[in-house]
Amino acid sequence: MVRVAVVDRDLCKPNKCNKECIRFCPVNRRGKKAIELHESGKYVVIYEETCIGCGICVKKCPYNALTIVNLPDELEKRTVHRYGPNAFKLYGLPLPVKGKILGIIGKNGAGKTTILRILAGELKPNLGILDREVSWDEVIRFFRGTELQVYFKQLAEHKLKSAHKIQYVELVPRYVKGRVGDLLERADDRGIARELGEILGLDKIWNRDIRVISGGELQKLLIAATLSKKADVYLFDEPSSYLDVRERIRMAKIIRKYLPPNAYSIVVEHDLAVLDYLSDLITIVYGEPGAYGIVSKPYSTKNGINYFLEGFLPAENMRIRGEPIRFHAYSTESKEKTTNEKIIEWTDVFKRLGDFKLKVSGGYALKGEVIGLLGPNGIGKTTFVRILAGELKPDEGIIISSRKEKMTISYKPQYVSPKMFQGTVREVLMESNPNALNVTSWLYSEVIRKLRLNRLYDRYVDELSGGELQKLAIAACIIRESDIYLLDEPSAYLDVEERLAVAKVLRKIIEGKEAVAFVVEHDVSIQDFISDRIIVFYGTPGINGETTTPLPLRQAMNLFLKELGITFRRDPQTGRPRVNKEGSYLDRYQKSIGEYYYIASGIED
Numbered sequence: 275m276v277r278v279a280v281v282d283r284d285l286c287k288p289n290k291c292n293k294e295c296i297r298f299c300p301v302n303r304r305g306k307k308a309i310e311l312h313e314s315g316k317y318v319v320i321y322e323e324t325c326i327g328c329g330i331c332v333k334k335c336p337y338n339a340l341t342i343v344n345l346p347d348e349l350e351k352r353t354v355h356r357y358g359p360n361a362f363k364l365y366g367l368p369l370p371v372k373g374k375i376l377g378i379i380g381k382n383g384a385g386k387t388t389i390l391r392i393l394a395g396e397l398k399p400n401l402g403i404l405d406r407e408v409s410w411d412e413v414i415r416f417f418r419g420t421e422l423q424v425y426f427k428q429l430a431e432h433k434l435k436s437a438h439k440i441q442y443v444e445l446v447p448r449y450v451k452g453r454v455g456d457l458l459e460r461a462d463d464r465g466i467a468r469e470l471g472e473i474l475g476l477d478k479i480w481n482r483d484i485r486v487i488s489g490g491e492l493q494k495l496l497i498a499a500t501l502s503k504k505a506d507v508y509l510f511d512e513p514s515s516y517l518d519v520r521e522r523i524r525m526a527k528i529i530r531k532y533l534p535p536n537a538y539s540i541v542v543e544h545d546l547a548v549l550d551y552l553s554d555l556i557t558i559v560y561g562e563p564g565a566y567g568i569v570s571k572p573y574s575t576k577n578g579i580n581y582f583l584e585g586f587l588p589a590e591n592m593r594i595r596g597e598p599i600r601f602h603a604y605s606t607e608s609k610e611k612t613t614n615e616k617i618i619e620w621t622d623v624f625k626r627l628g629d630f631k632l633k634v635s636g637g638y639a640l641k642g643e644v645i646g647l648l649g650p651n652g653i654g655k656t657t658f659v660r661i662l663a664g665e666l667k668p669d670e671g672i673i674i675s676s677r678k679e680k681m682t683i684s685y686k687p688q689y690v691s692p693k694m695f696q697g698t699v700r701e702v703l704m705e706s707n708p709n710a711l712n713v714t715s716w717l718y719s720e721v722i723r724k725l726r727l728n729r730l731y732d733r734y735v736d737e738l739s740g741g742e743l744q745k746l747a748i749a750a751c752i753i754r755e756s757d758i759y760l761l762d763e764p765s766a767y768l769d770v771e772e773r774l775a776v777a778k779v780l781r782k783i784i785e786g787k788e789a790v791a792f793v794v795e796h797d798v799s800i801q802d803f804i805s806d807r808i809i810v811f812y813g814t815p816g817i818n819g820e821t822t823t824p825l826p827l828r829q830a831m832n833l834f835l836k837e838l839g840i841t842f843r844r845d846p847q848t849g850r851p852r853v854n855k856e857g858s859y860l861d862r863y864q865k866s867i868g869e870y871y872y873i874a875s876g877i878e879d
């Protein structure tokens with residue numbers, strides 16, 4: 275067995291605790307040294323050679339700063355990179371294939387971005403050797419006998435040029451200045467930037483400063499810029515963040531169409547329908563988030579995603595999760611409600627905001643219902659949610675509550691900021707619902723632990739990353755006792771398991787209580803899983819939006835997908851929706867019978 279000990283330097287606070295980890299360590303007590311304070315005094319160091327892996331320090335640490343795992347010896351030989359002593363460790367690398375798109379799926383913190391940085395040549399792998407510089411020759415020798423040997427040889431000789439769409443697009447305007455058009459023209463080695471810009475609708479904002487454009491616009495700009503570069507390796511880290519469904523599909527089509535035929539390409543993506551559509555093969559990254567990640571063998575796209583969901587990898591005979599993730603096909607049966615009690619009802623509602631006009635069709639939500647909101651960006655989804663939340667007053671129309679007393683509303687806005695909260699993560703959650711912090715409660719196990727917020731209890735909200743803050747905002751919203759839950763784009767930054775955890779808990783809360791929820795969601799698999807009925811938004815983004823009344827899932831999806839011209843089938847094993855290839859038999863058949871969304875499982879490709 276090899277020991278991997280990881281100390282989270284942000285969480286380790288030796289001047290606030292009683293250094294329980296050092297005092298209770300049985301090795302230390304016997305006079306040897308397995309753990310001690312770093313000379314800086316700011317965090318502890320664990321010596322993996324002397325540590326016996328008993329886990330006492332892990333349990334004693336009041337800040338959850340330590341992780342110790344015992345891994346099989348064979349794995350050690352596959353160490354590709356370690357960020358430093360007691361830091362994250364990556365085992366293995368996926369093999370990019372020329373002319374194919376390799377999809378990567380895995381939990382947050384498992385090492386996906388690290389893999390992309392290594393394959394882009396931005397991060398030289400150190401093979402876990404920390405006491406000296408590792409040469410390229412060593413790296414090349416390490417991959418001897420595999421195709422990665424050739425890859426790294428070319429990388430070392432600067433013969434592989436890479437183009438990399440980074441994960442956090444919102445960071446780009448901090449170090450790149452200029453207008454949308456300038457940026458694209460500068461990147462345009464291949465002479466396709468204009469064309470891509472037009473397809474993605476960037477021509478309309480060609481002269482806009484990149485500091486003022488939206489997250490979705492920035493995402494599209496960077497995807498177009500990446501594709502416009504002449505490179506041998508194209509890397510896309512979470513390309514669907516901030517994009518609506520139509521844009522996701524368009525983005526996927528563009529990447530497929532405009533990649534040079536012989537290029538290497540790798541995509542990290544959490545939206546399963548998009549990943550499925552984009553990838554020619556799939557690698558799964560598993561392990562313990564923040565501690566270590568292991569790269570699986572390559573699988574076919576369909577099998578790779580299914581094995582990931584099943585939680586078992588047959589080629590390595592490895593269980594990566596205790597239980598499978600299931601996309602229960604609620605949607606296929608009509609979800610008959612036992613009561614017809616309306617919790618909330620609204621008349622036709624009209625609202626004007628500047629030049630934008632929104633007209634919402636009247637409707638209602640029954641006790642126990644989750645209502646999905648689906649539509650392009652800039653069409654008024656957030657505006658409607660804010661009307662429901664009471665933040666905006668409609669110009670015409672009213673919202674009617676069935677309750678005598680005032681309805682309680684729990685609202686997760688689309689954009690979360692640290693200013694929404696005060697104090698530590700623990701305090702924020704405590705204020706929402708103290709019962710959820712009880713480790714035996716299901717809210718604790720299903721929300722707080724699944725989103726790994728227990729690890730962050732003592733962090734102040736203003737030190738959280740964007741992803742961490744998003745998770746806190748979601749948890750604070752759904753653990754609160756309320757009549758109405760409003761979640762505006764909860765999936766951004768979340769991985770598949772986190773998205774599903776949120777969806778499941780929300781369903782359970784809504785079904786168990788006399789409550790309803792409204793959820794804005796662009797991930798079709800999640801929308802499918804979570805909603806009983808859907809409000810479809812249509813119109814001209816930025817100008818005017820209109821909505822349907824809440825429609826049964828299938829009808830809503832049909833309406834929505836018909837406009838997009840794409841069809842979905844259902845994977846018979848996992849129940850997840852899969853995009854049909856355009857012009858395929860199923861695509862043509864489903865279009866001919868007008869069933870864009872769902873077709874009886876059993877028919878497969």
Ligand code: ADP
Pocket residue numbers: 357358361362380381382383384385386387388389563564565
């Ligand atoms: P993913 O993209 O799968 O979410 P990352 O590759 O970004 O994961 O990160 C994997 C782990 O490596 C995380 O725990 C992260 O905190 C850690 N990590 C990333 N970059 C560094 C770095 N420069 N130094 C130390 N740790 C890092």
Ligand code: ADP
Pocket residue numbers: 627628629630650651652653654655656657658815816817
């Ligand atoms: P969605 O959530 O569907 O992306 P929003 O409801 O946020 O859309 O916005 C719809 C349109 O209304 C956008 O064009 C947006 O710029 C505009 N808008 C939103 N708030 C205001 C405001 N306070 N003043 C003027 N225009 C606004």
Ligand code: MG
Pocket residue numbers: 386387388441511
């Ligand atoms: Mg990442």
Ligand code: MG
Pocket residue numbers: 655656657688762
């Ligand atoms: Mg919005």
